[in-house]
Amino acid sequence: MTLEAAVCAAFAADGPLARADVHFMPRQGQTDMAQAVARTIEQGGALVVEAGTGVGKTFAYLVPALLSGERVLLSTATKALQDQLFARDLPQLVQVLGMPVRTALLKGRGSYLCLHRMEAARQAMGVPETAVLRALARIEEWSRTTRTGDLAELPGLDERSPVIPWVTSTRENCVGSQCPRFRQCHVNLARREALAADVVVINHHLFFADLAVRESGMAELLPSVRVVVFDEAHQINETGVQFLGAQLTTGQLLDFARDLLGAGLQLARGLAPWNALAAECDRAARDLRLAVGRASNGAKLRWTGAVPDDVDADAWHTALQALQESLEHVQVALDTVSELAPDFVRLRERARELLAKLARFAGPCATDAVRWLDVGNPQLRIVESPLDIAQAMHERLLRLPSDSAASSTDAGSAEGDGKSWIFTSATLGGDAQLRWFTEPCGLTQAQILRVESPFDYARQASLYIPRGLPLPSDPGHSQALARWIAVAVRRLGGRTLVLTTTLKALRTMGDYLQDAFREGGVDVLLQGQWPKRRLMERFREGATQGRPGCVLVASASFWEGFDVPGKVLQLVVIDKLPFPPPGDPLVEARSQRLEQAGRSAFRDYALPEAAVALKQGAGRLIRRETDSGMLVIGDTRLLTMGYGQRLLSALPPMRRIQTEEESDAALDMLTRASTTDPNWP
Template identity: 65%
Template structure:
């Protein structure tokens, strides 16, 4: 029996999948995707699948991958998705399919407890009570954990300042010279990954390894026959973060502090550590001062020899001083390198920082763009415009010729038979999914689009107000807050407001907080604003909604909440988008991509800005309907959708919801939801 036949059998009404999925029913799109994945595994090559919300794409790629008997790597966008796959989806399927499969979870080293750094943190002590309590909790957990994965530690805030103190980085890891090397959780995770049949990684780890060959992927990937990238729409932006070069004043300051601490601990009096550290610190601060006062988050273009608006002589002098101070520290470290492994790692950091300083003194590499991020610290960035070249030469061809040297001793998968599966709910707004395939170098891949099984016309409605301020109008934010409050008041919360800028986030959040601050306290509506609490806490509190006698919630969010936020059922019934999510036109990376399209004789607006907005709009709209039983209303507060020629194309990216023509019909749709909620409550 072929793989495709076995996969088809698993997706039958009484097949193995019915044992793994609650309330399983056959979906044609899910089965078709699974068969396409099975074919790609059998024949090799690249397959790109856009699978609409509700298709069940996770099982569509997992079932054929597991049944194939091949060695499989699955890469996800986030560590949370990794945990879901490894802790829930894979175990269910492995049991249902009755397969003797070894699974492993592999994350970046910053996700694992470093026993050596925990010991150092314990020795140093902390005056801050909160940090001391968190450290004590980690110490207790360290005695029992097998994996050292900090995600297993309940109640640990991902923003805790203690985490960097008890985890290692590539810069400060002592490697084989570490006194805790044999018990190292990172090494244990890598050993398990190399011995497993199925390994779950994440995109950040994958690209970090392409950049530095340090995460263990260099040994793993050549042995893999099937690679699946879920949430693949994030691949390009994740990849360019790691495939570029960065140099920050904060990096230099951290290096200086580490040099001083290690020098005084291991080689006091042998080198003037205070002078060396002070020299690096002074040079880093002087480089920051050259940029002067700027709005936080400002990005300075760097198309010429120096960033725009900066004095060329001051900039070049400050960059040279930084390089010289780091090289002086390297010389001092070199004289005592045999005394401690800390000095060896610090010397390597110094040489890398010096190389980066020298690189930024030279012209920008072709097909890259350079800029400076200005905040409290300064960050120099050189980035490729996309990952197409890296994917073609370093991913799809990996395992052939000389590139297999890292995997000596391991069985090498034949490169021509390797299968590469890329999937997401949002990969483009045209038949060839060019928004995704072009920047990822996958123009030759087979493309499949699988529609969502949801009945959007019945489940959801779309309202685009006609009489509304333009996005640039000062009153626009207040009107967005008004319409969101109107809906939230009727629904008892259950409202998500997605903004395109942090400025709009703050103004709309403040407006809604004022409106509901004086609300009836017997059934208050809580206004949650991104940034005020950790993301996980915000999501959990919103999902609780009006349960347990609490009032409902309005969540105002931007950036990461446009995707990956899942609130099924009646917890979320109104999504309000403030305006069309076009890329910021003054961003240096956006500008460089536009210039490249112009040089190719193409339209930056039609071939870049509109597709980017379409994808983001599809992702934001996708927060509303997550299950077949969900109901809701989407409001997009941007009249350009109905007044501009490109509006039709952007509307085509939104699921085919029924249209509401005015606020009266919006109120009727909201009241229908209220009635449905009351009806559902009567059955509880």
């Protein structure tokens, strides 16, 4: 039996999936996708699949991957999705299909406890406040029972906790095989298990970090894998460019100074002026931030000339020279003690790497890249980034034919190793060739499949654009929209997600809604007030156990990956069209490249970016066949501008609401017991 035939049998009405789950229903779109994945696995090459919400894309790639008997690498967007795939979806299918498959989970080293650094932290002089000491004691107790060392196992540990840098390693500070706890190292254990497994689950950050530095264990793993699947693939370009360029941050320098002081005082006290050396490095890093001047927190300063824009040239060069001299002084001191401990060998390597980055940023920017400063408070980040990952994908991974060779090469085949590459997401573009995704990812010669969502959007959801709102450029826009939301929320008793395009809008609308519901009735949650996981848990609880319903006002990461099925979420509000920020240096460089090629930056870049982001945000509303809800977009440009129809066509085919009276009726309908009501909508 061919793999394609085996896949069809698995998804049949009397197949193993149906026998294992009474709620399983064959979906033509899911079967079509699974067959396409099976063909690609058998033939090799690259397949790009846009699978609408509800298709069941996870099983559509997992079933053929497992049935193929090939070694498989699965990469997804976040560590949370990794955990879900590894702990829930994979075990379920392995059991249902009866496959003797070994699976492994591999994350970046920052996700694992470092025993050596934990022990060093206990003895360090500079461990900060009492809360960190309490967390450290809790981690030490857990370390005696954990097998994996994955910090996600530790309940209640916030991923933003200040204790994490003290008990995890980075590529920069890991001492490698010279570590006294090398044999017990959790990172190495995870890598060994990955190398021995049939199916390995990683995340995009780990994949591209390794592609850049060849350090995480992927260098040994990838050559032995024949099937690679990227789920939530719409994120790989933006993830990839983070790692394929170069970055130097004042945080790296301050961490280096701290580690230098700790190792020097603990392992070589009196053999070098460690306090003075660390203080000099620390001061040079802070002076580099001061050299930027009064640039506001969050600003991105272009760097197209000898120095970044709006930065005094003398102050900048003086700060860089001082930083270079401080690192050279550290190198001299470390040369005298490097044989005493592996910590000093690694510190010397880190000093050399930091000096190499300084030298890179002293020279011109690389071709087809862009350079800028990210100004934080108090941090500063110097960045040089490629405009996309197309060249890296062609040269280092896919070895697909270039566009110029496409006419003489089979468009679906890969050259060289015969690997199969599957890229899938619910949102990959607005045109038939999915150019928004395929062009920057170097996949213009891949096979394309688009599978529509099985949801009945015209019945389950409605779309409303309030006509009376000010334009988004009006200072009163956010507050006017917040007033509309407050009225709607009172009707629904919560059940609302507000997605903003800026942090300023988040604060304005969040403050208004918190004031409006200060007397109770609804819990207003704001991104940033709690860890993301806790916000999601509280929102999903809804109006249960005597607690009121919720409104969540959020930005950034909540536009995607936030899955809340059922009546807990029935109103999604998007404040305005999510065009890419025009002042962003990377956005500007991409736009300029298109214009220089004779294309329209607005039509070919800004509009597709907005369409994909809008579709991602709208996708939070309907997650199951039984869900119902309303999507509200507070941007009248959808109705008045020529491009509005193009953006509307990117959204699911929801029922359009035209008037305030119709929107009131639709909100009242959402309070009914079920969308199976014969009068819905």
